[in-house]
Amino acid sequence: xxxxxxxxxxxxxxxxxxxELLQLWxxxxxxxxxxxxxxxxxxxxxxxxxxxDIGLPAMDGNALAAELRALEMGPRMLLVALTGYRDASVxxxxxxxxxxxxxxxxxxxxxxxxxGAV
Amino acid sequence: xxQVDARAPGRARSxxxxxxxxxxxxxxxxxxxxxAALWQQSGAMEAGDAARxxxxxxxxxxxxxxxxxxxxxxxxxxxxxxERAYLEPYDRGRGQIPADLDRLRRLTASDPEQQxxxxxxxxxxxxxxxxxxxxxxxxxxxxxxxxxxxxxSGVGKDAMDRxxxxxxxxxxxxRGALQDLLDERTSRGRRSAFFIVLGNALALLVVATxxxxxxxxxxxxxxxxxxxxxxxxxxxxxxRSIGDAVIATDHDGGVVFMNEVxxxxxxWSEADARGKPLADVFAIVNEQTRKTVESPVDRVIREGxxxxxxxxxxxxSRDGREVPIDDSGAPIRDADGALxxxxxxxxxxxxxxxxxxxRRQAMWAEAxxxxxEQANExxxxxxxxxxxELRSPLSAMLAWTRVLERSPDDAxxxxxxxxxxxxxxxxxxxxxxxxxxxxxxVSGKFDLQRGPVDxxxxxxECLDGLQPAMRAKGLTLVRTATVPRLVVDGDxxxxxxVMRNLVDNAIKFTPEDGRIEVRLEAVGGDAxxxxxxxxxxxxxxxxxxxxxxxxxxxxxxxxxxxxxxLGLAIVRHIVLEHGGTVVASSPGPGKGATxxxxxxxxxxxxxxxEIPVPDxxxxxxxxxxxxxVEDDADWREAVVLGLEERGAEVTVAASVPExxxxxxxxxxxxxxxxxxxPQQDGFDLIAAIxxxxxxxxxxxxxxxxxxxxxxxxxxxxxxxxxxxxxxxxGRLVAAIGHLLAAx
Numbered sequence: 001x002x003x004x005x006x007x008x009x010x011x012x013x014x015x016x017x018x019x020e021l022l023q024l025w026x027x028x029x030x031x032x033x034x035x036x037x038x039x040x041x042x043x044x045x046x047x048x049x050x051x052x053d054i055g056l057p058a059m060d061g062n063a064l065a066a067e068l069r070a071l072e073m074g075p076r077m078l079l080v081a082l083t084g085y086r087d088a089s090v091x092x093x094x095x096x097x098x099x100x101x102x103x104x105x106x107x108x109x110x111x112x113x114x115x116g117a118v
Numbered sequence: 119x120x121q122v123d124a125r126a127p128g129r130a131r132s133x134x135x136x137x138x139x140x141x142x143x144x145x146x147x148x149x150x151x152x153x154a155a156l157w158q159q160s161g162a163m164e165a166g167d168a169a170r171x172x173x174x175x176x177x178x179x180x181x182x183x184x185x186x187x188x189x190x191x192x193x194x195x196x197x198x199x200x201e202r203a204y205l206e207p208y209d210r211g212r213g214q215i216p217a218d219l220d221r222l223r224r225l226t227a228s229d230p231e232q233q234x235x236x237x238x239x240x241x242x243x244x245x246x247x248x249x250x251x252x253x254x255x256x257x258x259x260x261x262x263x264x265x266x267x268x269x270x271s272g273v274g275k276d277a278m279d280r281x282x283x284x285x286x287x288x289x290x291x292x293r294g295a296l297q298d299l300l301d302e303r304t305s306r307g308r309r310s311a312f313f314i315v316l317g318n319a320l321a322l323l324v325v326a327t328x329x330x331x332x333x334x335x336x337x338x339x340x341x342x343x344x345x346x347x348x349x350x351x352x353x354x355x356x357x358r359s360i361g362d363a364v365i366a367t368d369h370d371g372g373v374v375f376m377n378e379v380x381x382x383x384x385x386w387s388e389a390d391a392r393g394k395p396l397a398d399v400f401a402i403v404n405e406q407t408r409k410t411v412e413s414p415v416d417r418v419i420r421e422g423x424x425x426x427x428x429x430x431x432x433x434x435s436r437d438g439r440e441v442p443i444d445d446s447g448a449p450i451r452d453a454d455g456a457l458x459x460x461x462x463x464x465x466x467x468x469x470x471x472x473x474x475x476x477r478r479q480a481m482w483a484e485a486x487x488x489x490x491e492q493a494n495e496x497x498x499x500x501x502x503x504x505x506x507e508l509r510s511p512l513s514a515m516l517a518w519t520r521v522l523e524r525s526p527d528d529a530x531x532x533x534x535x536x537x538x539x540x541x542x543x544x545x546x547x548x549x550x551x552x553x554x555x556x557x558x559x560v561s562g563k564f565d566l567q568r569g570p571v572d573x574x575x576x577x578x579e580c581l582d583g584l585q586p587a588m589r590a591k592g593l594t595l596v597r598t599a600t601v602p603r604l605v606v607d608g609d610x611x612x613x614x615x616v617m618r619n620l621v622d623n624a625i626k627f628t629p630e631d632g633r634i635e636v637r638l639e640a641v642g643g644d645a646x647x648x649x650x651x652x653x654x655x656x657x658x659x660x661x662x663x664x665x666x667x668x669x670x671x672x673x674x675x676x677x678x679x680x681x682x683x684l685g686l687a688i689v690r691h692i693v694l695e696h697g698g699t700v701v702a703s704s705p706g707p708g709k710g711a712t713x714x715x716x717x718x719x720x721x722x723x724x725x726x727x728e729i730p731v732p733d734x735x736x737x738x739x740x741x742x743x744x745x746x747v748e749d750d751a752d753w754r755e756a757v758v759l760g761l762e763e764r765g766a767e768v769t770v771a772a773s774v775p776e777x778x779x780x781x782x783x784x785x786x787x788x789x790x791x792x793x794x795x796p797q798q799d800g801f802d803l804i805a806a807i808x809x810x811x812x813x814x815x816x817x818x819x820x821x822x823x824x825x826x827x828x829x830x831x832x833x834x835x836x837x838x839x840x841x842x843x844x845x846x847x848g849r850l851v852a853a854i855g856h857l858l859a860a861x
Contacts, residue, residue, distance in 0.1 A: 011510040011511075011513065011514060013510075013511070013514035013518070013538045013541070013542065014510055014511075014513040014514040014517060016514075016534075016538075017513070017514050017516075017517025017518040017520075017521060017535075017538065018513075018517050020517070020518070020521045020531060020534075021517050021520050021521055021524070024521065024524040024525060055506055082513075084502075084505040084506045084509045085505070101509040101510070101512070101513050102509055102512040102513040102515075102516045103513065103516070105516060105517070105520050
């Protein structure tokens with residue numbers, strides 16, 4: 001069963017590549033390139049999963065995560081942080097998972113598959 | 119103590135001078151008093167003689183009167199009686215009277231008044247005697263009556279009365295004189311006694327004073343002697359126990375004294391050394407050249423003033439040891455200032471040298487640590503950016519590779535995937551190249567391979583390579599090259615990198631359909647290259663900051679364009695290493711930016727990177743005179759230590775006026791000057807030095823203002839080498855060695 005996934009990433013080529021791959025894995029992918037654009041899109045598409053880059057310009061990933069959790073469907077949303085750091089302390093507790101970039105794609109695929117099976 | 123010793127003899131001298139004066143005066147006074155006493159004494163004696171004479175006169179008057187009375191008595195008796203017996207006293211008296219009168223005349227010889235009386239007496243006596251003789255004759259011839267008549271006539275009685283009156287006068291006069299003389303004798307005797315007493319008192323006083331002065335002089339002499347002995351003993355003990363080595367010589371330089379430390383350091387015993395020339399006992403050579411250093415004692419004897427030893431002096435001890443020493447010699451002078459000898463004080467500086475080396479080490483270590491700390495902070499921030507910038511293309515590459523795997527036949531996806539891969543790899547390559555460049559810059563290994571470079575040709579190649587990127591954004595390129603060839607002395611690939619980075623930057627920050635103008639021209643002796651765009655521009659106050667390493671604008675679009683922010687830092691470094699300048703300007707955000715590079719056609723200003731650092735130990739600066747001008751005391755000290763370690767003779771000055779004042783004596787071959795100093799700066803210094811006579815020194819600029827403008831000013835002002843602070847001491851040593859070798 002496919003999931004609705006929101007990708008929030010300022011590096012365009014990475015974001016686009018990830019969206020293509022999500023579609024190939026059978027999910028519905030939505031891409032935004034900054035934090036501010038993520039909220040209206042999230043309200044509209046009501047994603048099951050949000051993959052969020054922490055180091056975003058202006059509104060960063062941690063701030064965005066808090067906003068997403070506050071939405072109506074926020075508590076049910078799987079929030080995954082994508083960071084350049086191994087150190088998890090830079091990631092706020094709102095996140096359910098923390099993946100280090102570059103993301104090991106098999107891990108991400110399994111993570112989403114498990115979520116879809118629930 | 120020396121003051122006391124110097125003063126005491128003077129005081130004693132003045133004391134004895136005073137004593138002599140007092141005693142001399144007293145002696146004169148005593149003589150006068152004695153003369154007065156003698157004079158009074160002889161006056162008293164004369165008065166006594168005169169009194170005796172006056173007494174004699176009185177007695178003689180009585181005798182004369184008696185004899186005349188005797189004669190008269192005899193005459194009367196005979197006249198009355200006719201008895202012959204009466205004639206016997208008469209005759210005897212007559213015989214005595216002339217002698218009596220003579221005696222009286224002699225006695226009164228000194229008094230004219232009395233003389234006159236005696237002279238008047240004589241005829242009266244003669245007349246009386248004749249009158250009496252007449253009566254006696256008459257009586258003897260029997261005429262008793264006639265004789266009696268004569269007697270009765272009273273003639274004889276009148277004469278006799280006159281004689282008596284005259285004699286009474288003489289006697290009275292003598293009596294009066296006697297009283298006066300006795301009074302005079304008494305008073306003269308008293309005065310004489312007074313003078314004698316006075317003289318005795320004076321003599322007593324003189325003797326007492328002399329005795330007191332002698333006692334004081336003796337006491338002083340004893341005290342001075344005691345002090346002298348004590349001070350001598352203390353001096354001796356002091357010299358013996360002083361922590362430094364002490365050798366004293368006589369005025370010919372022969373050793374007369376050595377303390378224990380001196381004996382230990384030289385391995386000469388005092389007994390052996392005594393009388394030997396100092397050069398035998400105190401053999402010193404220069405640490406590096408091994409040449410004998412002139413004995414400081416000879417210099418002291420020649421110059422007559424205190425002298426210090428040159429640095430790096432080694433004492434060769436008698437048993438073959440070598441001891442690095444530090445010493446000074448000073449003349450020993452006697453109270454009149456004549457040279458008696460020389461005292462030489464020296465010490466073993468092995469420990470101090472070691473401590474100094476350690477301190478120098480610590481100083482550099484501390485400077486390095488502070489620098490490292492600062493660099494570390496910048497590095498941490500940079501690493502965060504680097505991590506992001508390296509991982510982002512990797513993420514893209516991994517994702518699109520997986521997409522290619524999953525749907526190899528989707529032509530659209532494949533084309534996008536390949537484009538992303540190609541672009542991401544290029545981005546990575548550029549990032550890695552920039553990193554390597556920065557790494558070289560940081561580690562000081564960014565070396566230029568110089569040669570003639572035609573900038574016109576390099577620019578054409580650069581623009582050709584960037585055409586696709588410009589076309590992709592629809593940018594208009596306007597290029598202006600005013601000359602067919604523009605050759606500078608430089609590193610061709612590096613200068614091409616400068617052009618590429620600047621044009622690339624313009625492409626990156628200029629929105630689509632924008633405009634980029636590139637100009638290359640010869641201005642003065644420089645090649646001027648500029649890139650102007652219609653892009654985003656920047657706040658004017660950021661004009662210098664944007665060149666800083668790791669400096670990334672924190673606003674969103676810098677991230678949108680990606681990159682490490684190293685490009686401009688690398689550009690600046692390359693340009694500065696070429697002795698050139700790079701300046702950025704913008705009227706403000708959104709109004710475009712212009713970058714202008716100037717490269718001197720023939721650079722004369724060398725930078726640290728252009729001078730290879732050889733094995734530092736190989737650079738020998740012995741005999742090289744350096745004038746160091748630096749207002750920062752810590753830097754001054756650090757640089758002095760670094761230079762002196764290599765043997766340079768460094769004269770230091772903390773300001774430009776001080777440097778100019780010391781210049782004639784220092785006669786520097788190399789001047790190392792700070793640029794930014796209060797009042798007068800390094801440019802004022804170089805301008806002043808250029809006006810001086812004599813061979814011009816090579817001049818090294820060192821400054822914390824490592825910006826292009828300062829470097830350009832240094833080049834124009836004629837500095838030979840430009841060092842950006844902080845630098846390793848080896849850099850400066852190498853630069854000086856290089857400058858002198860090139861001469």
